Amino acid sequence: MRQERIDASQMELLEKVVSIKRVTKVVKGGRNFKFTALVVVGDGNGHVGAGLGKATEIPEAIRKGKEDAMKKMITVSLDNNSSVIHDVIGKFGSASVLLKNAPDGTGVIAGGPARAVIEMAGIKNIRTKSLGSNNKQNVVLATIEGLKGTKAPEDVARLRGKSIEEIMG
Template structure:
């Protein structure tokens, strides 16, 4: 898997907290309560990332999640009507998400976790279907996996040694 390193300090990033869970660890003296926050960050212009933060307090968990997400930013290839360039399926453990290209005016047709990722990536027209596990963390990571696999028509043409017109038909 190839990762382009994106400098998050130059981007205007927005964040969305997808889920906050209270987790407990049973220790000798009783139960240890902590919080985990799943945070998605993006600039609405083709950059998106997701991260998990764990801490004793909720705001601290969110801050850690945001920092983690900023380290894992990816670039998303969009077409002229702010949709994805082609249909693709993303997988992460038990969750798989089907991402389908959509024409102008469709809007974002997606469930909660996948919607957060699409909105922050700057996608305005897309149809998605979550298959398999409905675990929020896995759905978010599966969506990001799908977006990471996207290729622009120029990339496909270069890889196949053809012109963009031949690829698009």
């Protein structure tokens, strides 16, 4: 996997708010309300990131989540029909997400949190299954871990010191 630093400031990024939670803290004078926003950003062309923002107001929490997501962007290698290169399972906490390669015309078969990450990454054909926990934050982060775990044939060939033809069979 390529580990280059992505400069998100020069990209045209799309954002999607996956969840907004209201968090309450009971103090001596009453209750304090804060909001937590889980935001996924991507350019629809192989770059995606997820972030968490916390603030006393919803728009501020979303802004902070977007900034956090831009800092954590990753590059996803796609095959010719805009799908993942190979099947992979991403794990985060007790959430696991199975990402399966799909032929052209399949479309995006994914649940809510995983769908947000996949659409922002620009993947057009994929089958996914969320296993274990269905906590939105963990499912999003498990999907990102799975996408991080995909390896392009060029990278595998370089690591093994072989040609791409030998790797692909």
